[in-house]
Amino acid sequence: MNILDELRTRFEPALSEWTDDPSSVIEMLKASQDARFGDYQANFAMPLAARLDGIKPRDLAVQIAEKVDLSDFCEPLEIAGPGFINIKLKQDWLEGLTKQLVPDDRLGVSPARKPQKVVVDFSAPNVAKPMHVGHLRSSVIGDANYRVLQYLGHDVVGDNHIGDWGTQFGMIIFGYKHFLDEDAFQKNPVNELARLYRLVNQLSDYHVTQKAVPLRQTEIEELGAKLQTLETTANLTDKKIQKQLKKLKSDIGERKSELTSMQEKLTEFEQDEDLKSKAVAFPDIARQAREETARLHAGDADNLELWKQFLPECLDAIQTVYDRLDIHFDLTLGESFYQPMLADVVADLKQKGLAKESQGAICVFMEGFEAPFIVQKQDGAFTYATTDLATIKYRAEELQADRVLYVVDSRQSDHFQLLFATVKQWGFTNLELQHVSFGTILGKNKRPYKTRSGDTVGLESLLDESIQRAHAIVAENDDAKPDGPELNETERQQIAEAVGLGGIKYADLKHNRDSDYVFDWDKMLANRGDTATYMQYAYARVCGIFRKGNIDRSALRNEQAALCLTEESERALALQINRYSEILESVAIEARPNYLTNYLFELSNLFSTFYSNCHVLKAEEEQVKTSRLLLCDLTARVINHGLSLLGIRTCERM
Numbered sequence: 210m211n212i213l214d215e216l217r218t219r220f221e222p223a224l225s226e227w228t229d230d231p232s233s234v235i236e237m238l239k240a241s242q243d244a245r246f247g248d249y250q251a252n253f254a255m256p257l258a259a260r261l262d263g264i265k266p267r268d269l270a271v272q273i274a275e276k277v278d279l280s281d282f283c284e285p286l287e288i289a290g291p292g293f294i295n296i297k298l299k300q301d302w303l304e305g306l307t308k309q310l311v312p313d314d315r316l317g318v319s320p321a322r323k324p325q326k327v328v329v330d331f332s333a334p335n336v337a338k339p340m341h342v343g344h345l346r347s348s349v350i351g352d353a354n355y356r357v358l359q360y361l362g363h364d365v366v367g368d369n370h371i372g373d374w375g376t377q378f379g380m381i382i383f384g385y386k387h388f389l390d391e392d393a394f395q396k397n398p399v400n401e402l403a404r405l406y407r408l409v410n411q412l413s414d415y416h417v418t419q420k421a422v423p424l425r426q427t428e429i430e431e432l433g434a435k436l437q438t439l440e441t442t443a444n445l446t447d448k449k450i451q452k453q454l455k456k457l458k459s460d461i462g463e464r465k466s467e468l469t470s471m472q473e474k475l476t477e478f479e480q481d482e483d484l485k486s487k488a489v490a491f492p493d494i495a496r497q498a499r500e501e502t503a504r505l506h507a508g509d510a511d512n513l514e515l516w517k518q519f520l521p522e523c524l525d526a527i528q529t530v531y532d533r534l535d536i537h538f539d540l541t542l543g544e545s546f547y548q549p550m551l552a553d554v555v556a557d558l559k560q561k562g563l564a565k566e567s568q569g570a571i572c573v574f575m576e577g578f579e580a581p582f583i584v585q586k587q588d589g590a591f592t593y594a595t596t597d598l599a600t601i602k603y604r605a606e607e608l609q610a611d612r613v614l615y616v617v618d619s620r621q622s623d624h625f626q627l628l629f630a631t632v633k634q635w636g637f638t639n640l641e642l643q644h645v646s647f648g649t650i651l652g653k654n655k656r657p658y659k660t661r662s663g664d665t666v667g668l669e670s671l672l673d674e675s676i677q678r679a680h681a682i683v684a685e686n687d688d689a690k691p692d693g694p695e696l697n698e699t700e701r702q703q704i705a706e707a708v709g710l711g712g713i714k715y716a717d718l719k720h721n722r723d724s725d726y727v728f729d730w731d732k733m734l735a736n737r738g739d740t741a742t743y744m745q746y747a748y749a750r751v752c753g754i755f756r757k758g759n760i761d762r763s764a765l766r767n768e769q770a771a772l773c774l775t776e777e778s779e780r781a782l783a784l785q786i787n788r789y790s791e792i793l794e795s796v797a798i799e800a801r802p803n804y805l806t807n808y809l810f811e812l813s814n815l816f817s818t819f820y821s822n823c824h825v826l827k828a829e830e831e832q833v834k835t836s837r838l839l840l841c842d843l844t845a846r847v848i849n850h851g852l853s854l855l856g857i858r859t860c861e862r863m
């Protein structure tokens with residue numbers, strides 16, 4: 210049962226006496242942060258009173274409380290401070306509810322009242338290009354949302370909207386035609402394609418840098434001249450002038466250091482004879498690669514043939530990562546899938562008066578947006594935007610979606626705002642669209658984190674490294690056990706996998722997804738604190754209790770009548786267990802798995818408090834022992850299930 214939902218449903222009609230829109234404040238009824246203020250707390254009397262004339266918030270709180278009858282499951286409401294309404298659940302009611310959870314496989318989580326068809330667009334790397342940690346983050350956050358929505362009874366479609374039609378293909382096609390190492394390609398096509406991609410990238414980058422150097426030099430000279438003029442002519446005691454000088458000097462310094470690193474890059478490149486000669490032979494490589502892309506898009510038979518040959522190899526390579534992470538998709542409809550539909554999309558937008566020509570391109574101008582949405586470029590090419598429009602049409606009409614989640618880097622938020630605004634005008638008004646944006650993973654230097662080789666191979670070695678580090682931790686803990694180690698090597702390895710991969714996923718999930726976070730091995734795999742490891746140990750600890758007491762857990766579940774919540778820490782633990790349902794709902798609404806990680810962390814902490822306050826196996830009476838074992842069992846089940854919804858495995862023994 211969703212207790213929070215029940216409370217809100219009871220309060221909402223009562224509020225209509227003071228506001229036309231109770232739903233706008235109902236979310237101010239929440240679980241309370243501090244048990245002294247009840248189990249739940251409603252804070253809406255304050256903003257409501259502020260909107261009304263001549264009523265004190267506290268008096269309003271009293272009036273609201275009088276209107277709502279919760280006597281069937283709550284203690285009389287208490288009004289505190291300036292107008293907080295404190296809600297405490299009745300002891301016997303909470304006990305009864307907890308008893309019902311014991312035989313309930315769904316752990317009190319009822320399926321959604323209105324199941325929706327939800328498309329989760331996640332992972333979506335640009336294949337043939339190195340998949341980077343940002344795509345890892347999208348994969349992990351997307352997968353967790355997918356699992357939660359599905360558990361809540363929604364019809365979920367996981368769609369990997371891969372970038373399989375972009376300029377990177379022109380680059381590898383060009384590389385293939387000019388620099389292919391046949392043997393390497395026979396042995397490992399993906400590695401060879403990745404090498405070709407890097408090579409072409411490096412060569413075009415070289416030419417870009419080479420052209421940029423003299424420009425940068427001129428810029429520095431100009432700024433220097435400006436500085437000199439200012440220094441000789443202006444009033445140097447003037448604060449404004451001083452500021453200007455400071456700014457100029459720092460600009461010059463910045464440009465100079467950029468110039469130095471550009472020059473270093475060029476020197477390093479030129480030391481490689483082979484690279485150097487290739488650069489000389491292909492001075493216009495960027496344009497040539499673009500032309501290969503254009504030929505592919507125009508349907509050139511050779512390029513299309515190569516594309517068809519490369520694509521499965523690229524897909525195999527990313528599949529390895531998904532398999533290791535236990536991440537699955539229902540569909541992989543990449544950008545290429547929508548190509549045949551793009552011309553119609555543009556025609557339709559034009560016909561509806563939404564898109565028009567501007568400087569040779571076809572654009573949608575949306576009120577409130579500075580930049581237009583370009584759906585066809587001057588050269589006739591369609592864009593990322595056009596593909597996304599076609600994708601939405603497909604998802605609405607063919608997949609019959611009610612809601613689409615886009616789990617994509619926050620740097621694309623402008624794109625999605627424009628996209629969603631356009632789509633509403635275009636006529637898909639019933640479709641709920643949500644950009645599930647996330648921040649950047651940073652290194653310790655606070656710059657975007659890069660795996661050592663910066664590619665899919667690097668991503669895999671990241672997973673390997675995590676498992677290796679986890680192995681060391683698992684072994685150390687095991688060796689330190691009072692009665693000596695308990696695990697054999699196979700078990701250690703299995704646990705290390707769960708801890709290593711779980712650690713990476715959990716670190717991605719526990720942060721508010723909008724913020725950037727620093728990738729830190731030690732924090733990620735720590736035994737204590739808000740980590741997967743901590744929760745995995747908590748789970749294993751409970752399993753250990755059952756082993757030690759020789760308890761048959763399924764037989765135990767027939768004894769639910771024994772359950773009673775006498776101690777404060779028992780009650781707090783039981784309440785938290787009962788909140789599982791409302792937490793999953795909130796994850797589903799906002800697509801924020803960190804609500805679940807917070808919840809599980811809190812649950813593990815409450816369990817620790819309970820376990821240190823209450824004897825379980827050594828409880829004085831048999832009934833108390835059974836009751837506490839039931840609480841242990843429920844805790845373990847919720848931790849295990851909650852982690853599974855995050856894509857994280859547990860182990861019975863660690």
Ligand code: ARG
Nearest residue numbers: 330333334335370371372617
């Ligand atoms: N391939 C894109 C990228 O790597 C992400 C695609 C996200 N999905 C979408 N429908 N635009 O940046």
